[in-house]
Amino acid sequence: MKKMGTINKRMSKRQRDKLQRSRRSFLKGLGSVALSAPLLSGLLTRVANAAEGAFPARFFLMFTGNGQHPDHWIPMGGETDFVMSPVLAPLEPLRSKTLLVHGFDGGRTHSVGMSGTTTGRPSHNGDGVATGGPSIDQFFADTWAGAAPLHSLELGVMPANANSDQTCYSASGLPIPPIGTSLGGFKRVFDVTNADPAVAEVRRAQKASVLDVFAQDLTALQGRLSVPSRVLLDEHLTLIRSQEQDLAKPFVPKTCDLHEGPTGTGMVQTWQDHNATIAAAFRCDATRVATLRAGGWGGIESGGYNEIGIDAGHHNAAHGGSDDYYNDLLGINLFHTQRLAELATLLDAVPEGDGTALDNSVLIWVNELGLGDFNHHSRTDAHVVMVGGGNLGMAQERFRVVSGTLWGHFLYTLTHLMGHTEVTGFGDDGSELVTELFA
Numbered sequence: 001m002k003k004m005g006t007i008n009k010r011m012s013k014r015q016r017d018k019l020q021r022s023r024r025s026f027l028k029g030l031g032s033v034a035l036s037a038p039l040l041s042g043l044l045t046r047v048a049n050a051a052e053g054a055f056p057a058r059f060f061l062m063f064t065g066n067g068q069h070p071d072h073w074i075p076m077g078g079e080t081d082f083v084m085s086p087v088l089a090p091l092e093p094l095r096s097k098t099l100l101v102h103g104f105d106g107g108r109t110h111s112v113g114m115s116g117t118t119t120g121r122p123s124h125n126g127d128g129v130a131t132g133g134p135s136i137d138q139f140f141a142d143t144w145a146g147a148a149p150l151h152s153l154e155l156g157v158m159p160a161n162a163n164s165d166q167t168c169y170s171a172s173g174l175p176i177p178p179i180g181t182s183l184g185g186f187k188r189v190f191d192v193t194n195a196d197p198a199v200a201e202v203r204r205a206q207k208a209s210v211l212d213v214f215a216q217d218l219t220a221l222q223g224r225l226s227v228p229s230r231v232l233l234d235e236h237l238t239l240i241r242s243q244e245q246d247l248a249k250p251f252v253p254k255t256c257d258l259h260e261g262p263t264g265t266g267m268v269q270t271w272q273d274h275n276a277t278i279a280a281a282f283r284c285d286a287t288r289v290a291t292l293r294a295g296g297w298g299g300i301e302s303g304g305y306n307e308i309g310i311d312a313g314h315h316n317a318a319h320g321g322s323d324d325y326y327n328d329l330l331g332i333n334l335f336h337t338q339r340l341a342e343l344a345t346l347l348d349a350v351p352e353g354d355g356t357a358l359d360n361s362v363l364i365w366v367n368e369l370g371l372g373d374f375n376h377h378s379r380t381d382a383h384v385v386m387v388g389g390g391n392l393g394m395a396q397e398r399f400r401v402v403s404g405t406l407w408g409h410f411l412y413t414l415t416h417l418m419g420h421t422e423v424t425g426f427g428d429d430g431s432e433l434v435t436e437l438f439a
Contacts (some may be wrong), residue, residue: 055352056147057392057418058282058361059140060343061118061291063167064336065110065299066318067369067376072330073383074371075100075399082399087333090341091387094348097358099386100399101436102371106379106407110297111164113368113379118167120408120427128164128297131428133173136411139426140418141289142171149192150287154178155185155274157267158304160296167293178293182262182273189281193256256284267300268307271339279346282357294336308335319375329374337385340365344387355391362389362418382407386437392417393439400436413437 068087075082082100084092091098106113107122116122118135134142141152154168156178166175179185259276263269271292278290294300299314310331312320317328343363350357363386370382381403390396394417412430415423417437425431 054391055357055360056285056288058288058357059137059290059414059418060278060282060361060363061137061167062336062340062343062363062365063117063291063293063367064314064333064365065114065295065297065368066314067367067379068333068371068383069318069326069329069373070371070381072333074102077399079399080397086330087337088385090334090338091344091385094341094344094387096397097344097348097388097390098397099389099395099437100383101386101402101410102381102383103401103403104370104379104382104384104405104407104410106370106382108378108380110368110377114164114167114297116407116427117366117368118411119169119173120411120430121173122428129166129175130169130173133169134171135167135169136414136426137168137289137291138170138176139415143420144288148285148287150188150281152289152291153185153188153278153281153287154291154293155278156180156293157271157274158295158300159293160298162296165296168291178291180270182265182270182277185274185277186258186261189277189284189286190258190261192286193258193284256280256286258284266307267304272342275339275343275346278343279350279357282347282361283350299332305332305335318369319377325374336365340385340387347388358388359390360388360392362392362394362414363387364414379407384410389417390439392419395437395439398436402434402436405434406430406432409434410437 071085072087073085075085075088077083084095088100106116109126111126111128112122114123114128115130118137119130119133120136121130121132123129124131137152137154145151152168154176157180159165159178159180161177161180163175166177168176168178170176179188258280262273264273271294274292278292281287281290295304295314299318302311302313302316304313305311308331310317310328312325312328312332314329314332317325317332340363344358347358347361347363348356352360365385367383368379369377370379372378372381386394388394406429408427408430409432410430412423412426412432413434414437415426416433
């Protein structure tokens with residue numbers, strides 16, 4: 001691809017004039033509404049990118065459980081001169097594209113965190129199930145529906161799949177479980193890229209036939225169910241009909257070089273394979289939204305981390321109540337950071353215009369608990385790692401503290417960061433923009 005110059009060099013005089021008029025009209029339209037410099041800068045960045053026909057924005061969310069120990073996570077130093085903490089050290093090569101934030105207030109307990117971290121609609125009865133949707137990833141998938149072949153890509157590493165373990169939810173609050181095998185994740189992307197049209201049509205016809213029979217069976221149940229159950233059943237039927245409509249459309253496969261596919265089994269290899277699949281899916285524009293969840297309510301349990309020399313499960317390491325688990329918890333979360341850095345590096349190696357695919361992607365790493373000593377269950381100091389997003393106006397190479405800011409405001413701000421400035425709220429209480437997320 002021919003390397004482009006600066007924004008002004010890339011644009012013709014007519015385009016530059018149009019952009020300037022757009023900026024003047026935008027500023028005039030602000031009237032008496034006061035916007036902070038960070039917000040204004042981010043908005044103008046998106047205006048400029050839109051005028052340039054920029055590459056698509058992508059969103060990735062990585063979820064791991066049990067919070068983090070402050071000694072492991074909190075960097076030393078100030079906003080710009082910070083030194084990466086032991087857990088975050090693998091992100092040092094990506095420092096210029098990383099934003100670290102902590103201090104969000106998100107409540108207390110695993111159940112509140114599991115249900116509320118991605119939806120902003122936490123469980124009120126301790127069952128860990130969100131009271132509604134969508135989760136932030138599905139919000140973006142819904143608003144970008146049709147822009148790429150796959151609505152979204154949900155993956156997991158040893159995912160526990162009880163109702164209380166879910167992090168992805170549809171708009172009506174239906175849990176969307178992840179694919180737990182690297183082969184399953186790869187096939188989901190492979191099926192919309194480089195597929196033989198004749199073979200794909202046969203497979204699509206078979207799937208449509210199965211869906212039709214399934215829909216008939218569900219419809220026959222409607223009269224025998226309670227009102228709440230019928231609401232859930234209607235959601236299933238709506239999803240099935242939507243899939244049937246998609247299958248009725250002509251199949252147009254994307255042509256794109258994918259990686260060779262899964263190369264082994266085990267926790268480490270599955271995670272690495274998932275990263276390769278996500279990077280390929282973003283590069284090929286097979287999807288623009290992906291998530292990856294490690295374990296479930298208590299993370300990956302005992303035996304899962306044996307491959308990296310740690311016998312303890314994640315929950316035991318975090319809540320053992322003893323400093324004996326100090327190094328185990330450090331090692332587990334260090335491994336998690338390495339995997340996030342691995343995905344970010346893969347995307348940063350894909351040229352896009354003057355930058356890379358990472359510059360057009362926002363990668364976030366969230367936990368259902370916050371920062372605290374061993375055996376804590378609080379989210380009053382919730383933390384987040386963000387990587388990429390330079391072309392979207394995201395702050396970079398910053399360590400910022402937002403003490404007492406509601407977690408819901410973070411989710412709401414993500415909608416604006418990704419370009420959906422028309423959104424006025426998210427979840428139960430997300431309504432204020434967190435300016436610290438913007439450049």
